[in-house]
Amino acid sequence: MQYVIAAALFFLIYAGAWFVFSRFKRLKRRYQTLLENAGDAVVVINDKGKLIHASSSIFKVLGYTPEQVLKLDISAIAHPDDSASLSDVMAQVMANPGVPIKGHTGRMRHGDGSWRWYEAVVTNMLHDRDIRGIVDNFRDVTETVLAQEKTRSANRLYGFISQINQAIVQTNNEDELFSETCRIATDIGNFKMAWVGLLNKHRTKVSLAQGSGIPESFMEWFDGAGIWPHGPISQVLASGGPYVCNDINNFRHYGWRNFATANGILSFMVLPIRKNDEIIGTLNLYSGQRELFSAQECGLLEEVAGDISFAINAFQRERSRKRAEKQRQTSELRLKQAQSIAHVGSFEIDFSTGISTWSEELCRIYGFDTSDNSHPYDAWLEMVHPEDIQHVHKVIAEVKDSLAPSAIYHRIIRRDGSVRHIFSQGEYELDELGRAIGMHGVAHDITQIKESEGARSRYEQNLQLIMDLIPQGIFIKDKHGHYLFVNKSFASLYGVSAEEFLLEDIFKQLEVEGERNLFLEQDQQVIRTGVGITIPEQPYTLADGSIKYFYTVKVPYELPGNQERGMLGISLDITSQKQAELERAKMMADLVRRNKDLEQFSYVVSHNVRAPLVNIISLIALLDPKGVCEDEDVIAALTESTEKLDSVIRDLNFILNMNHELTEALERVDFASLIADIKISIANLIESSGVSITTDFSQAQHTYCYKSYLHSIFYNLILNSIKYRRTDKAAIIHISSRIDSDKLVLEFADNGMGINLEKNAEQLFGLYKRFHPEIEGKGMGLYMVNMQVQQLNGTISVESEVGVGTTFKIVFEMPEKTNS
Structure with a gap:
């Protein structure tokens, strides 16, 4: 009975154990199935840093089979740029046994060769006897990271563009804009360096206008540097578009690439800056990130460069506007000054109101305060001198029917009783139907002119005397080339009097036909264009065949009376100077010839003389002093003299060679x-x-x-x-x-x-x-x-x-x- 009970108990225990074991195996298979089909991959690393376990799901996550992974060195597939952060995480893991360290994100090379982002939870289980390793549970978060990067990049770029637009609005000139652009690029745009370079006139060098993030020791690299024939700036100038380098390792200029690597620059972009559609410089942006300049980034940065170029043109337009405004104000001031100096005032009449508006000078001419500048037409008529009022009415009536410009000489009586002589000119203003709606014009106070008319003849006589005393020859010609006036100095250049010169036959005799045509063409050019010319050396052939040379200046001149344009000229006889120049040229040629002769003579002395001299020295050395001369000092003195002469000739030869043109390379x-x-x-x-x-x-x-x-x-x-x-x-x-x-x-x-x-x-x-x-x-x-x-x-x-x-x-x- 006891055996039966024991057997039954053993059976029950065995059956129970088998049930538990079977259930455990089912649970283990279920857990493994869940684990292997999960979206995460799990690897276990021992205390030597070697992979000792990899879940089957690692193939879906990392692209390697568990067998391949167990043969890999984890550092071989980790991205080198993430090594520092990975070391920090591992330090935390080792310092906190059993505590999961979450949130580490890094890059590893996928089985297909691409770099992908992974997020890991790492737990130190080295103390657990069943595991004895570091458990790394990780998943692929590439799409999430790239989306975050795009968002950050977009935010960075839009922040950069927003700040640039604010700078464009707030700055007043190119220098301030360039400075703010570079600062914003490094502070907001997260670029490592940014600088603006301006081209010189010949486009062979670029100077640093503004920069940010450039180490002080490298500033001279960017200022006054030459432009490489096939470098980024050259390519920008050639294409008119930007230049992009997304990986500094692909850049061919090793010197600059070494500088970039030393300063953490991994990619860069060069954008053109324009003024009036012409490239005047470049915006240069350097990044510490590879492949930064995507199509979207490049497109937005090109917009930034375009906005900067637009702002530069706006600055120029604003400067032009301010310059034009200043010129307008200056012109108005000068007009007022000119009116005051010339005693000429202006007026405008509005026929709808009958009110005339006067300039400040016209108010002064009529004896009014400058602020009292609006007067009715009838009030003006009341100021006309009674003796001249009929003449004024007659002229006004004549021009009113024809609407032709008016010109009136008359007198006025001012409030203080003084009389002024006025010459007024006016023109009608017409509407689109040809009806007169107003008039504008000027009034010239010619009182002093009228008072001086009595002395005019004396003035003209004195003026002629003064002109005749001037040593330079002065003449006036009309558009046909005829002389209207010459002073005595000009006539004396040709050996005749001023009266004789003005005769037509004398005029024809003075110049030969070819020269006369040339002179007439010059006169016509001055009269036609209204621009003066200077003829530093003009030959004249006189009637006797002799030639004189004149320095002549010809300027346009308004002829009095008929208002035709003529020509005023000033001539100075430079025949003696011309002869002196010819003599000087002859002397210089003679000096050059003599210098060549001296060089040839020196060459002969230094070469032809030295050869026999060397022979003499050699012969003296062969002589036995005792056999030639009893006094050995004589031979010694002769030897010393010839050697000194040879030394002098060698020195002379050296100096001559030194004076020749250098052929050595720098x-x-x-x-x-x-x-x-x-x-x-x-x-x-x-x-x-x-x-x-x-x-x-x-x-x-x-x-x-x-x-x-x-x-x-x-x-x-x-x-x-x-x-x-x-x-x-x-x-x-x-x-x-x-x-x-x-x-x-x-x-x-x-x-x-x-x-x-x-x-x-x-x-x-x-x-x-x-x-x-x-x-x-x-x-x-x-x-x-x-x-x-x-x-x-x-x-x-x-x-x-x-x-x-x-x-x-x-x-x-x-x-x-x-x-x-």
Whole structure:
């Protein structure tokens, strides 16, 4: 019985266990089925960072099978830009065992090769004996992230555009607008750098107008830089549209690409800025994000550049409007001033009211206050002098029927009883039906003219006397080319009197036919265009065949009476100056010929003479002094003399070659390297003389010039300082460079013997000039330095004090920048 009960109990226990186990397996399969078919993927990473488990759903999420994933290094598929944030998350995970760390979002390379965004929940389960790993549950959120990025990008762009539009409204000029645009681009648009560059006249360089986000150490890269032949700005100028680079690694200019990489620039865009449809500069936007400039972004940024261009044109129009307004105000002021000076006033009459409105000057002419400028027509008639009223009525009646312009001479009696002489001119204003609706005109106070008419004949006589006293020839011609007036000076140019000159036959005899036609064409041009001309050198052939040369100015001239335009001319006889110029040209040609002869002579001396001289030196060396002359000193003196003559000829040959045109190419010369080469070449001399050479090239390290010339200048000045050092103290030579007012300044300072400049300044750079006879030398060094500095278009000056030292200062023009 006991066995039966035990068997039954065992069966029940086994059956129960089997039921529980079966249910557990079903639950496990159900859980695994749910897990594997879920939208999330699960991986487990051990404490070594190796994947030890991957759910089957990982293929749907990441595009890899579980087997492929377990063979991967997780860092190999993680995006390199997310490594920092991933490290931060893992630090949190390791510091919080058992706590799920939510919300980490990063990029991983999908099995199809694309980068996709994933959101993960990571839990540290290394302490759990059943798991012993880090559980990473992640899902694909690419569409969500891209949608958020598009929203952020749109908000950023619309905020950027909104701020730019506000800046356009609030700024008053291009400089302020450019500054605000660059600031808004970095502050609101999240661009790393932004700058506006303006092109020079020849479109070969771009200058920095405004910028934001540019490191101070790189400012010179953007200012005055050359435009690369195939660079972004060149392509903008060629196409007229923007230039886009969405990945800096694809940009071909390595120097600029290195700068961009160092400053975190991954993409950039260059947009044209226009004024009056012409590209005057560019807006340059640099981003720290790759592939930023999508089609939508580019389209909106082009609108921004278009708005900036529109604003620039608006600024220009506003400046033009203000300029026109100022000119209008100035014109009105000048009109008032002109009316006041000329005593000419203006009026306007409205026939519907019968009221006449007067200008300030017309009020003054009639004796009214300038504010009392509206008067009825009848009130004006009452002021007309009684003796002239009938004449006035007659003229008004005549022009009223024909509506022709009126012109009336009459007198007025002002309120104070004074009489003024007036000349009035008026024109009718007509409506669309041809009816007179008003009149406008001017009134000229000619009282002083009337009073001076009695003295007019005396005035004309005096004017003729004055014109005859003027030494320049003055003449007036009509449109047919006839002389109407000449003063005595003009007539004397042709050896006749003014009366004779005005005769028609004299006029025809003075000029040969070809010259007369030319003169008439010039006269007609001045009369036709109303623009004067200047003829610096005009030949005249006289009746006797001789030629004179005149400096002539011809201007339009309104002839009195018939109001036709004529021509007023002034002539000056420059025949003697012309002859002097011909003589000077002849002398210059003669000097050039003589200079060439001297050069040829110097060449003969330096080449043809030296050859036999070298032979003489060689023959003297072969002679036995005892066999030729008992006095050996004679042979020694002859040898010394010929060698000195040979040295002089060599120096002469060197100077002649130095004066010839340079054929050497310009190259970059580093000052420090140049000094190093010279130190090596004269190392023994430096060591034996105990000279210390120090340098400071921190402000200017190099220049572009002829290297051989600069080497010779440095070499000779250093040797000069060594040769004339003081023996009672350690010799120091200090060489420095700097930039001063866009010029390169080189200074060579020593603490040597010094030079008495009061005595020797004018001979300092002379050939064979020596100021310390006790020291061996030829006096060639400073002469060569001066010649070579001049060849390099520089200047050299010296400051020196005897017993203290000498400083030579050389100034060169700065060479143009090379293209950036």
